[in-house]
Amino acid sequence: MLHTSARNQVHRGWVFYFFILSLCCTTGVVSAQATDVFLFDLHDLGNFGSVNGIYAYSVGTTSCNIGDVELLWHADDPFHPVIGQEMYRLKDGTLEQIGVSWLKHSFCALSLSDCGPCQPTDCDTLGIDCSDPYSSGLNGQQSNLGPRSQVNAHTGVFPYPVDPPMPPFTNDIHRRLQVAEAAIDPALNAGALYFVTGHYVTPDDAEAGNGDNNVAYRQVSIGSSPASFPLNFVPGSPTEAGQPGIQAWQDYDPEVVIEEVRVPGEGLMLLGYKVTDLGAGEWRYDYALYNMNSDRCAGAFTVPASASASMSAIGHRGIAHHSGEPYSTALWTSAVSPAGVTWSTDNFLQNQDANALRWGFMYNFRIITDQPPSAGVATVTLFKPGTPSTVNVPVLAPIGSLVDPPVNLSCSQSATGVELNWTNPLPYNQVLVERNGLPFATLPGTATTFEDDTVAAGDYEYGLRGVQAGDASVAEVCSVTVVDLSIRIVDATGIAGQATMVMPLLASFSAQVEAYDISLQYPGDLLDVNDVTVDGTVAGDLNAEQVLVDVGDTATGFITAQVIMDAGPPFAGQEIPVGDDQPILLFDFAVAASGFVDGETRELNFVDGLGPDQVENRIILDGISYAPGVDGAVITFLEQPIFIRGDCNSDSSVNLADVIFGLTYLFAGGVPPECMKACDTDDTGNVNLTDEIYFLNSLFVPGSPPMPPPTGTAGPDPTPDSLPCF
Incomplete structure (x- = not known):
């Protein structure tokens, strides 16, 4: 969409061109890399009246691409400049911002020659050393003003079309550069000076790191008509290209310092x-x-x-x-x-x-x-x-x-x-x-x-x-x-004579881990260590290359493990990934047949300095060793197991899923139950089809006998038998 008839143009380009050239050659102030949009001129002003004591204005702007790459200027996607306008008042020695606008979404770069020897392009880009003017009418066009809140001025990134959608404008001041009457009424602001600014933000300019020269300010005066308090440029006060409004404070008051x-x-x-x-x-x-x-x-x-x-x-x-x-x-x-x-x-x-x-x-x-x-x-x-x-x-x-x-x-x-x-x-x-x-x-x-x-x-x-x-x-x-580096072991129940009780070491890491050392104390008088392994864990799946385990089987036993994921060449970069409650080590214990009181509890504790190597609990990432958060486990020792009859799949509830689990185990090669006693629904000491029939009757046939205890809550078997339950 071309709009040259509505676009004001300026003709100071060659003066500006030699000005930029002199800066590049002498001071190094301007150093164009890739695209570089530069706000060159503020050239006209728009006045839109007032609503409830708030006045609306706009500022015409001319930008230049002083970079060495064409600047993107797409009308229908987010790759175009947005243009903001602000207003400032210098009164009683203090500069204050008194106005701000929403952002004009630009379209169709004209590639004119106000900045120097333009290399023109089509509407979708602004050519190298080319200018593009926007009139105050276009910069105040409410239908094409978008919210600042959706624009990241550092990266130049914003959604387009705007998202979420803009609320509709309902009056003449909506979205425009708004200024309160008290800030501009000449009767209330004797001796005050006023300045307007323009500000461009665009993605490719920001990506190139050239976002600090996209501003300019210019002095204005306030007309005396209360109907609009129109803005006018002060004669002899040119645009201060590349300078933000705050710079006016120092330019008009040498006692001001800007850092x-x-x-x-x-x-x-x-x-x-x-x-x-x-x-x-x-x-x-x-x-x-x-x-x-x-x-x-x-x-x-x-x-x-x-x-x-x-x-x-x-x-x-x-x-x-x-x-x-x-x-x-x-x-x-x-x-x-x-x-x-x-x-x-x-x-x-x-x-x-x-x-x-x-x-x-x-x-x-x-x-x-x-x-x-x-x-x-x-x-x-x-x-x-x-x-x-x-x-x-x-x-x-x-x-x-x-x-x-x-x-x-x-x-x-x-x-x-x-x-x-x-x-x-x-x-x-x-x-x-x-x-x-x-x-x-x-x-x-x-x-x-x-x-x-x-x-x-x-x-x-x-x-x-x-x-x-x-x-x-x-x-x-x-x-x-x-980083989240925590390890824990879940509480467990040990049954007298239990041949194997596997307790996984679970890790939660918010960063990738290259090695870990574990130092654990356990009750050696009641537990024997069958195995300590990474097999079946994420460390095993990633083929940890060095696993050193030491076990002390005294009454107060210890286990130390030192695991390095990638110990030698060729280094493939194996690391434990980010994740929560990932198993990184398995402890397999055998439970003593006696030596404890039924219901007695003992602890597995993470204790630093155990074993001949005095191993400490540490997690290593990026070559740095960290002390993890630790949470040990409590083991409850029982003379006989506790269970809920009917809970064949060990999910702590009794329903049709347990029947399906039992039938699958009996007739379809399913996983063996963890507690066979729970599947013995008729309490005969055997698990077979009659248990599933008995179970179904108790669930769905009124008047059928209920399942024998323990039901509802876990408890021991009142009629001991040889069925395993661990």
Whole structure:
């Protein structure tokens, strides 16, 4: 679909071309790789009136492909740019975001020459060094505006058509760049400056890692007509190509500092800040955190502050999502601790739709205090799980004394969770523990170790802060990946004289395992070890290449097993796969004929250091040895077996399935019953066809005699016989 008649064009291309060329050759600021969409110009403005004090606008944009590969621009699938628009106000020394739009889904690249010597293509791609203009009318076309919530700005991935479908637009402001009247009314905003921005996100540009130059801002003024408060470009104020709106704060106020908040392996945020001396011993600290393209978002922001600081104001401001976006609009809460002032929303586990700082949004934070500025480190806590969970950024802050952080911090998986160890370089009053950027525990100042036994499998980041006289240090950080490595043995019943009692060792692993060592203590006075084997287990199925077993048959016996899946060349990479309750070892015991009281219980316990080799219970993956979670077994010893008569298939219930199981065993070569006594439904001491007839009569023929005990619940045979039951 061509739409040249509706597309505004600009003609500064050759100036722009030589500008880009000079950057490439001199500063290295622009380094095109693969596709690279660059927001070159904001060229016209749309005004759409107001509804209930909310005004709607749009911004015309021109993009360029400064990469060396054609940029995909498909109208009917997700491989096309989406275009967002925002608005900012600079008032009383503070830049605030006052407006945001949904996203224009683009179609049909025109491949014009506003950026330089264009290599034109068809509608489905934007050619190399080519431009594509979108008028404010198209960027404000409500029927083709989609929600931001469905777009990952870091990867450029989004569903198209949008999914779930968009709610219908119901008025003139729906989905468009919305701004509250109070933020733009000239009568309420004397001396304020205003800026609009455009922002492109597209999959192939993001994949190439070129998503940081897809923005631009330009100064606008507000018309005096209350009917629309129309926007107009300020004469002599050109488009600041490749620059986000937050950059206007520094460009128009040289006292502002802007720092990158780069999320490792992910997107980019920017933190701007300014400290203002208010006189009379007070300072105002203003911070603005802007999320350019991080899908992990920000869920909390911490500014260090002295415990002795008197704070007369702590503030936060953000703008709301609109037009049916799923996110909460609740403002962040603030809390003061030894770490400083922390503003936060609900965490991801509490509410995935919490009001995190999503991409294309900027939130403001303010402190007014009697503490003068010092160099410090603020912390951005990321909203979505991952590693790292926090990113530090240098700032000026109301810090008192500087406290040295703990040193030599390490964190590692233990048998019960995660173990932290560190050294205190000086005496602390307290040690604060943070997990994934959030306060977790407060320890005595002398503590040098901590055990977190509440973790599940996953990635964790821990931070430690030392506290002296109420002031906390910067967090010292370590990371650990916790894998589910647990082994257990199911409780069992041993019958006097039982020749074989097989007990499997069950393993639950959330990562592939290359070897394991087992050290088990058993009651050697009541059990003899027939065999310890990997045959019939997942380790046996994968042909474990080294299995070393040692058995000590004393009254307190031991079993050790050391299993390596791939012990020698040619190395084929055999590993125990991820899975729950997989058998990895079988213990086959014989039960003593006497020597215990009926109903006596004994334990099989995992005990480290048994046997001549002092084997410890360890699981090895990626060459690293871990202590697994362990759960031993209880064995109940009985002089005679207990069972439920009629439960021929040993599933703890009595029904027609037991009849079928018994008939299959008798006449079709079926599996032998585990307990022949249970199949002896007429209690004659034999199992044959008469038992199945007796069983069917008791189930379905009224007046037939019931089955003899034990029925309903398991119990011993009141008429002993020689039928086996183990």
